[in-house]
Amino acid sequence: QVQLVQSGAEVKKPGSSVKVSCKFSGDSVNNFAINWMRQVPGQGLEWMGGLIPTFPTPQYSRKLEDRLTMTTDESSSTAYMEMASLRSEDTALYFCTGRLEEAGHYGLFDYWGQGTLVTVSS
């Protein structure tokens, strides 16, 4: 059974960076299309970016591409999302998602992490 477990809540200062982890169990992280979403409390879902194992580079939303880095570590079966130059409006719940690459339709989200709350405040 596939499970995604994310790292704990973070409190950051404006201008700093945050790195959120998402550990895959039940299958190797390298078998998954991984997308990251965020949700401002009480609001809707925003796609941030994603990475497909057989694609050369991650894809990021235009709004966030200058500040985002998404990576994976096969040895620990973990995906990472790092965001730089944090602002108060980045305060949100961040979710990792997974879909087996062999299933295609990389924009579908079968498996979800529990979410990581990132609070940006001075």
Place this chain on the structure above:
Amino acid sequence: EIVMTQSPATLSVSPGERATLSCRASLGVSINLAWYQQRPGQAPRLLIYGASTRATGIPARFSGSGSGTEFTLTIASLQSEDFAVYYCQQYNNWPLLSFGGGTKVEIK
């Protein structure tokens, strides 16, 4: 960017009644449309993909229909656990993905 518009924003329904949620895409997305359910304090859960195919473990009271730009999610007989927020999402061309703003289904 394809804009997804959901209506209504809030739907008040009594338990056991039918709920009908709508989703409109600003451009055609074929049947590359999914619905997600999000209960309070939880991550979203995939309900429907391909506009009408239920995901694994989703009860038969959930059904989806539509293609192109107009889509509907129907919950045949609302159970207590169905009161939640529902999002539609188009995935016609990764990574150009987008979500609707959500419909909150609340107890009448």
